[in-house]
Amino acid sequence: MPQTGAAGDKIFRLILLSAATILLLIIVGILLMMVQNALPSIERFGLGFLTGREWKAAQNEFGALPFIYGTIVSSIIAVVLAVPLSLGIAIFLVEQASPKIARPISFLIELLAAIPSVVYGLWAIFVLAPFVRNHLGVFLQNYFGWLPIFQGRLTGIGMFTAGLVMALMILPIVTAVVRDVLETVPQAQREAALALGATQWETTRVVLGNAASGIAGAIVLGLGRAIGETMAVTMVIGNSPRISASLFEPANTIASLLAANFAEATDEIYLSALIEMGLVLFLVTFIVNALAKLLIIGVTNRANNTRRA
Amino acid sequence: MPIKFLTIKVSPAAFFFCFVLLFASCSGEPFGRNRAAATDSAGTINLQGSGASFPKPIYEKWASEFGKIEPKIRVDYQASGSGAGQKAVLAKTSDFGASDDPMSDEDLRSAGAEILHIPTVLGAVVLTYNLPEIKKPLKLSAETIAEIYLGSIRKWNDERLARDNPELNLPNADILPIYRADSSGTSAVFTDFLAKTVPVWREKVGTNKQPSWITGIGMGARGNDGVMGQVKQTPNSIGYVELTYAEANNVPMAHIKNKSGDFIEPSLETVTAAAENSAAQMPEDLRFQIADTGGANAYPLASYTYILVYKNQPDAVKGKALADFLWWATHDGERFIRNLHYAPLPRDVVRKVEAKINSMTTADRLVLRPQKTEEK
Numbered sequence: 001m002p003q004t005g006a007a008g009d010k011i012f013r014l015i016l017l018s019a020a021t022i023l024l025l026i027i028v029g030i031l032l033m034m035v036q037n038a039l040p041s042i043e044r045f046g047l048g049f050l051t052g053r054e055w056k057a058a059q060n061e062f063g064a065l066p067f068i069y070g071t072i073v074s075s076i077i078a079v080v081l082a083v084p085l086s087l088g089i090a091i092f093l094v095e096q097a098s099p100k101i102a103r104p105i106s107f108l109i110e111l112l113a114a115i116p117s118v119v120y121g122l123w124a125i126f127v128l129a130p131f132v133r134n135h136l137g138v139f140l141q142n143y144f145g146w147l148p149i150f151q152g153r154l155t156g157i158g159m160f161t162a163g164l165v166m167a168l169m170i171l172p173i174v175t176a177v178v179r180d181v182l183e184t185v186p187q188a189q190r191e192a193a194l195a196l197g198a199t200q201w202e203t204t205r206v207v208l209g210n211a212a213s214g215i216a217g218a219i220v221l222g223l224g225r226a227i228g229e230t231m232a233v234t235m236v237i238g239n240s241p242r243i244s245a246s247l248f249e250p251a252n253t254i255a256s257l258l259a260a261n262f263a264e265a266t267d268e269i270y271l272s273a274l275i276e277m278g279l280v281l282f283l284v285t286f287i288v289n290a291l292a293k294l295l296i297i298g299v300t301n302r303a304n305n306t307r308r309a
Numbered sequence: 310m311p312i313k314f315l316t317i318k319v320s321p322a323a324f325f326f327c328f329v330l331l332f333a334s335c336s337g338e339p340f341g342r343n344r345a346a347a348t349d350s351a352g353t354i355n356l357q358g359s360g361a362s363f364p365k366p367i368y369e370k371w372a373s374e375f376g377k378i379e380p381k382i383r384v385d386y387q388a389s390g391s392g393a394g395q396k397a398v399l400a401k402t403s404d405f406g407a408s409d410d411p412m413s414d415e416d417l418r419s420a421g422a423e424i425l426h427i428p429t430v431l432g433a434v435v436l437t438y439n440l441p442e443i444k445k446p447l448k449l450s451a452e453t454i455a456e457i458y459l460g461s462i463r464k465w466n467d468e469r470l471a472r473d474n475p476e477l478n479l480p481n482a483d484i485l486p487i488y489r490a491d492s493s494g495t496s497a498v499f500t501d502f503l504a505k506t507v508p509v510w511r512e513k514v515g516t517n518k519q520p521s522w523i524t525g526i527g528m529g530a531r532g533n534d535g536v537m538g539q540v541k542q543t544p545n546s547i548g549y550v551e552l553t554y555a556e557a558n559n560v561p562m563a564h565i566k567n568k569s570g571d572f573i574e575p576s577l578e579t580v581t582a583a584a585e586n587s588a589a590q591m592p593e594d595l596r597f598q599i600a601d602t603g604g605a606n607a608y609p610l611a612s613y614t615y616i617l618v619y620k621n622q623p624d625a626v627k628g629k630a631l632a633d634f635l636w637w638a639t640h641d642g643e644r645f646i647r648n649l650h651y652a653p654l655p656r657d658v659v660r661k662v663e664a665k666i667n668s669m670t671t672a673d674r675l676v677l678r679p680q681k682t683e684e685k
Contacts, residue, residue, distance in 0.1 A: 056521035239490035239529030264492030
């Protein structure tokens with residue numbers, strides 16, 4: 001039997017290898033196809049495409065900058081709002097709550113993840129946008145109105161509301177992943193920390209330090225979802241490609257532009273420009289994810305070093 | 310640590326076999342029926358249409374009602390947008406396309422074969438607004454609409470608006486214009502009306518399914534429902550939507566000044582009047598935008614919506630079914646139109662449509678033999 005076992009292992013290895021290779025091939029294939037289809041636009045507009053500020057499809061004038069700006073800023077808003085909340089929920093569920101409480105809350109969070117994004121969008125138009133216009137936005141302008149990001153006309157539709165709804169949308173996935181990561185930290189570590197006289201807060205810090213890379217993964221996952229979100233964002237961001245300091249002004253993101261226009265793009269150069277936008281989205285996602293990972297690794301390394309010192 | 314999954318006895322060879330099978334099923338011929346065939350095994354003729362979202366309710370109603378009369382013909386309509394409808398016809402991926410605005414000369418030339426424009430129903434674009442204090446209808450002209458969307462009228466109590474609305478006490482509030490962010494036949498009709506009547510608009514924005522809006526003025530929403538939702542939710546906003554949507558949502562609609570200087574309320578009657586008044590100007594190929602017609606009771610922002618078909622049908626069976634469907638829709642199908650808030654074609658236009666349907670051919674022979682005439 002040992003012979004067949006060795007052969008089986010070989011085949012098994014081959015299958016796994018081909019699975020990994022296929023993923024690589026798919027990504028390379030997507031990239032190649034996109035570059036090929038975007039070529040007319042790349043050749044015609046060059047680097048001006050990335051720095052242009054006007055998007056006028058009728059005049060074949062395409063500038064990606066406001067969309068890149070909108071994509072990055074709205075995703076940052078979403079992550080900044082969602083991550084602390086997700087961490088709080090996950091830590092509570094794993095470290096503090098009794099199973100009686102933790103189970104229903106976990107269930108509710110998973111339920112939140114199953115809501116289609118168009119429902120989030122509708123809810124955002126009819127509930128969140130008026131709430132921002134009449135309450136939250138007014139509050140922010142009253143107390144933090146000296147900050148340029150909270151100045152300008154308050155319509156309820158704009159970058160801020162889009163970021164807010166995206167935060168809600170990524171909350172379940174970030175929470176669920178962080179919870180699972182925390183659960184894999186060995187119980188012995190908590191017991192050891194407690195045995196050394198650590199408080200609950202200090203114990204949690206030890207646990208978080210050990211789960212850091214997993215948490216980083218969760219955040220990157222959430223960020224990726226935020227960057228790629230289409231429907232809900234289109235419905236509340238105002239779809240107006242502009243770069244303004246105020247978060248209450250309308251803006252637009254790459255994903256939302258593609259969702260709204262791809263089906264109807266009949267012109268060849270227009271279609272090519274939209275595909276180049278897809279390529280830009282690819283690039284933005286890659287860079288943002290890489291930066292996020294570096295940032296988180298840097299922070300956790302420093303935390304670990306200070307602890308050791 | 311043994312993982313439970315691996316302890317289940319799966320022979321690696323079987324696993325590999327599954328993998329191979331998966332790939333084989335991906336690369337092989339699809340199991341489904343062949344798309345190009347005119348009929349399937351049950352003898353049903355499938356007509357696939359795609360395009361404008363505006364006429365979707367009536368096309369679906371027609372498809373189901375026609376199916377009751379001709380059970381062998383099955384019409385499917387996919388609302389993918391006017392631009393996609395034109396593209397589908399050019400790429401021959403649908404049996405018929407649908408579009409709110411006529412195809413351009415350039416696109417028609419690139420088709421390589423003659424494409425017929427068959428007007429089916431009429432719609433209208435209305436301006437809806439959110440001014441809670443204003444109870445009587447707002448009156449707008451092409452000039453004031455253009456100035457609002459160009460950003461030169463920024464407040465509701467601007468004297469240019471007050472002049473047309475002496476009886477209204479318009480608030481001292483910023484106007485928020487809302488437009489369609491996606492490519493849309495509604496935008497084409499709206500901008501065509503403004504471009505025909507306001508020179509500055511023609512210069513700065515022009516006519517387009519996806520116009521170049523002035524950066525920093527107003528905001529975009531996706532779809533008629535998106536614009537509707539945002540106007541409903543945002544005080545002091547104004548937006549343009551299809552009449553059908555505005556009626557279904559029971560929102561205020563502005564009266565628009567037409568060529569003879571009257572402010573006209575949008576309704577099926579005023580849209581029909583606009584179509585009748587302009588029917589004589591319709592060109593031979595039926596590609597026509599009504600925008601800005603005159604006459605008492607004629608609403609200026611009315612428009613036709615079209616079904617696009619090749620004059621020479623590649624398949625005799627399908628061609629006959631398509632001609633029958635189009636004939637039925639523009640004749641007996643008319644009685645379903647009003648309930649869905651569309652306006653029917655004027656008599657003169659129906660005559661022109663009849664000639665077009667009768668002219669359809671397949672392999673150099675007429676599709677409809679004998680030729681149809683109106684049974685009245």
